[in-house]
Amino acid sequence: MKDNMKDNMKDSTKPRRPPNARDVAGLAEVSVSTVSLVLNGKAALRGIPEATIQRVMEAVERVGYRPNAMAAGLRRQTSDTIGFISDLIATTPHAGPMIQGAQDAAWEAEKILIIVNTGDDRSVQDRAIEMMLQRQVEGFVYATMYHRFVELPAVLREIPSVLLDCRSEDTTFTSVTPDEQSGAVAATEHLLSAGHRRIGYLQTNARIPAAMERLEGFKMALQSRGVDFDPHLVATGIDEFSGGFEAASSLLDLPTPPSALVCFNDRMAAGAFRAAHRRGMVIPRDLSVAGFDNEELVSLFTDPALTTVQLPHYEMGYWAVTNLLGQIAGTGAAGIRHRIACPLVARDSVGPPKDDPSSRDEN
Amino acid sequence: MKDNMKDNMKDSTKPRRPPNARDVAGLAEVSVSTVSLVLNGKAALRGIPEATIQRVMEAVERVGYRPNAMAAGLRRQTSDTIGFISDLIATTPHAGPMIQGAQDAAWEAEKILIIVNTGDDRSVQDRAIEMMLQRQVEGFVYATMYHRFVELPAVLREIPSVLLDCRSEDTTFTSVTPDEQSGAVAATEHLLSAGHRRIGYLQTNARIPAAMERLEGFKMALQSRGVDFDPHLVATGIDEFSGGFEAASSLLDLPTPPSALVCFNDRMAAGAFRAAHRRGMVIPRDLSVAGFDNEELVSLFTDPALTTVQLPHYEMGYWAVTNLLGQIAGTGAAGIRHRIACPLVARDSVGPPKDDPSSRDEN
DNA sequence: CCTGTTTACTCAAACGATTTACTATATCGT
DNA sequence: ACGATATAGTAAATCGTTTGAGTAAACAGG
Incomplete structure (x- = not known):
């Protein structure tokens, strides 16, 4: 009776402490050690019989026990x-x-x-x-x-x-980065395979590893196909739409403009689209374009959809x-x-060059 | 001598436990209680003199002590x-x-x-x-x-x-959501203020609160300006570029097409741009467009830049x-x-209607 | 019956802080 | 000189687990 009252008092007064392993142990009539052992799957090693495991599990369920990760972490010295x-x-x-x-x-x-x-x-x-x-x-x-x-x-x-x-x-330090170079190789080879030989490059003016490595990949791909790298076909701008627009414009206004462009990123590529459209060019008929980054929205909004390289x-x-x-x-x-590796995502902005001298040789 | 050896042994054998409050206490020649008091800014309340505080802080610095948040959290019952x-x-x-x-x-x-x-x-x-x-x-x-x-x-x-x-x-449950309705009101009023009276709405076919509320705001804004809502000017599609393209096409092909569009989102608005361009229309001369969401890339790629509503x-x-x-x-x-509230981001895709009857009345 | 092994646990000491209650010394008013 | 008060701390309990060491009971073998 007295006990009962005290219990009730406790129940109504306490700020409702969440159940702990001791509560579970009490209900299952085992020690907290046993509870811990069971819950950590070490019961088998310690020869604890199935019946006891069941009792503990039921008690866990009954009181709604949730192990306190901070306490466990403190003891185990892990977080x-x-x-x-x-x-x-x-x-x-x-x-x-x-x-x-x-x-x-x-x-x-x-x-x-x-x-x-x-x-x-x-x-x-x-x-x-x-x-x-x-x-x-x-x-x-x-x-x-x-x-x-x-x-x-x-x-x-x-x-x-x-x-x-x-x-x-x-x-x-261990580091993980995109293989920018091989990505650029893939994009460039894609254009080369379509028959392009005069390929421009839209470079960012940011001095970042991605810039160097992508250009490097571009050069490597050309070289491996025996195409000379022409520095005049590299135009630089900020790596946004506007920079791409301007850089592409400068290349398209060349006496003998490139028939394809590899762009540092998709935004610049989108700028190149606009530069081409402004000149009445149709992509990919008059100009092939490859981007880098595979930004969802860019490929959604470029028409035709942009061929690009995906960052992993x-x-x-x-x-x-x-x-x-x-x-x-x-x-x-x-x-x-x-x-x-950065996989190539081939869409519709790349086609054969308009006047394709190699198609006579190679096709 | 023996002690020394033992210490050395310990030093070289131990897996280098990070310093704890006891280490600090030892160095500062106080108790761990004092260290805790000092570190928790309770030193003043307990009348601990500046000199002791200094000693503790120096010791903290010296051993590179970092309080263990799990232990503190366990004790304090907070994380x-x-x-x-x-x-x-x-x-x-x-x-x-x-x-x-x-x-x-x-x-x-x-x-x-x-x-x-x-x-x-x-x-x-x-x-x-x-x-x-x-x-x-x-x-x-x-x-x-x-x-x-x-x-x-x-x-x-x-x-x-x-x-x-x-x-x-x-x-x-407490919830926080965008005020879609007032956002749509703002966009619609923006168009109304520009003089538009025949305004189309590009609706998503998704049955989500945003859809209902934005349309509701659209209607409210019309009503507050005494413009009748015309259900034929609502076209529905998926809330992507393609859906916007199709929905806008259907409205633009109406016998008397709207002079402006409010779109469920920016992607549909971008689709509307394309539909307009395909018909030789120039934005905003022939059609004004307002979007919703303020997706960075959309506004970057729409030409002219899309007027839209920003989600907070x-x-x-x-x-x-x-x-x-x-x-x-x-x-x-x-x-x-x-x-x-969803603020309106006014850019360049909204202008007065081509043939503006209200400009004679209201201007 | 005694000893050794297995079974089925339990005890109690950690882990590293925080905090309440307590103590020892110094200072002060009378 | 005495009790009261202030000063400057400390000891020990506590938070909720985990785990190495220990043990009681049951059983087997001799």
């Missing part, structure tokens, strides 16, 4: 958490899949991601890293929205880290976390530089 | 973490700013976000929520990439939750977390339905 630092990915349209890839890889390993977008602000970044370390993240993914070189905060050296879509001078964002995100988990588990190596 | 469940936001281009807004609000309150993209998979969602609850999240933001009705898992009722860009039949993604994300934090702190109310 099952990885930190994802990015400059601006969440706000950048086509980089979102990186997060998805990272998340999927983490998910499969029962880890979760804590993501902070620093907006490229150093102090935010440093505080974010500090917060994550306090939360005992097991590793970092350091991601940028486009392939570039970064200066890394020194703390990243303390725990496993991988660079996603960026690189550092410090080669002890999802795959990079996935690879980054997979490698990171390897490092954390001690089974994977750090310091490797991984490149992921 | 300073909020869960962010979304269907597909990370992969949807224009919804990214929601995450940024949510993050910024969380950041200001020293909370961190754990984000999971469920890809609209129920089982992933349920597991994600379970994981988050185990990690003691203090509340949930449940977000969708476009404004729609959702069926919520029952567990969300257990702890504070807010719906971001979606709504539930259960009105005990960032603001919604920010508001959602702010309200959630209020609920968590017990100071904020739940169950409120908040709408955020």
Whole structure:
């Protein structure tokens, strides 16, 4: 009676603490140790009979028990958490899949991601890293929205880290980036195979690895087919629609204009479309165009749809976390530089050159 | 000597445990209690002199101490973490700013976000929520990439939750959505002010709140200016470029076509551009067009640039977390339905009607 | 009956903080 | 000189798990 009253008092007064392992143990009439053992699948190893396991499971169900991950983590000295630092990915349209890839890889390993977008602000970044370390993240993914070189905060050296879509001078970091060069090779070869020999290149004026490597791929592809690279066919502008428009205009106004263009990115390619249209040219009849990035909207709005090269964002995100988990588990190596292929997405902006001298030779 | 040896052994054998409060206390020659007091700014209240505070801080610096958030959280029974469940936001281009807004609000309150993209998979969602609850999240933001009705898992009722860009039949949940209706009113009034009286509407065939509310706003704006709503001027299609193209085509082929179009979204508006161009019409001379969503790339590629209505993604994300934090702190109310205004972004796709009868009256 | 092994658990010490209650010394008013 | 008050701390309990070491009971073998 007295007990009963006390219980009732307790029930109504308590701020309703969520059930813990002790509650489960009480109900199942075992010790908390046993509960823990059962819940962690170590019951078999310790010779705990099926009947007891059942009792525990029922009790778990009955009280609605949910293990407290902080307590477990504290004891186990793990957090099952990885930190994802990015400059601006969440706000950048086509980089979102990186997060998805990272998340999927983490998910499969029962880890979760804590993501902070620093907006490229150093102090935010440093505080974010500090917060994550306090939360005992097991590793970092350091991601940028486009392939570039970064200066890394020194703390990243303390725990496993991988660079996603960026690189550092410090080669002890693992990094994963698009294989820009082979992507550009693919695009260029696609044009070469269509019969083009006089191919222009629309280059960005940004001094980033992507710029160098794509141009390099362009040159390599030409060379492998025995076509001379002509520097006059490279026009430079900002890597947006307007830059593409201007750069393409300058090439199309040449005495002998190119019959095809490889563009640093889709936006520039879209600018090239406009430049061609303004001159009464029809794509791909009068000009073939290949882009880079495979931005959904660009290919939706270019008419005909733009042939382009896809950046492997999802795959990079996935690879980054997979490698990171390897490092954390001690089974994977750090310091490797991984490149992921950029597949060509062939659509309708590429055709044979209008006056195709090679078609007589090669067809 | 023996001690020394043992210490050395320890030093070289130990897997290098990160420094904890005890280490700091030892160096500063105080108790761990004091260290905690100092680090939590409670030193003043407890009359701990400046000199001791200094000693502790120096020791913290010296050993590179970083408080373990899991241990603190366990003791304090808080995680300073909020869960962010979304269907597909990370992969949807224009919804990214929601995450940024949510993050910024969380950041200001020293909370961190754990984000999971469920890809609209129920089982992933349920597991994600379970994981988050185990990690003691203090509340949930449940977000969708476009404004729609959702069926919520029952567990969300257990702890504070807010719906971001979606709504539930259960009105005990706080929700924040775009004020679609007033956005459509703004766009329509913009056209009316330019002199248009015969305005078409390109509607999506998706049965979502955004569809109803935008159309409703369109009607309201007409009515408030005394213009009769003509159902024949509403054409329906899928909410993509192609749907816009087709729907606009059908309206433009009417015996007396509209002089302006309000479109469910920017993609349909872009389709309308193409339909107009195909008919030799020039925008905005022959047709004015207003969109909805303000997708960056669309406005970049439409020529002239598209006048549209912006969705307040960032603001919604920010508001959602702010309200959630209020609920968590017990100071904020739940169950409120908040709408955020959608500002008009006037660009160049709207002009006066070609043959403007009202310009004689009103100008 | 005694010893050794297996079975089926339990005990209690961690993990690393926070916080309440307590103590020891110094200072002050009377 | 005495009790009261302020000063400057500390000890120990606690949060909810995990886990290595331990143990009681049952059983087998001799």
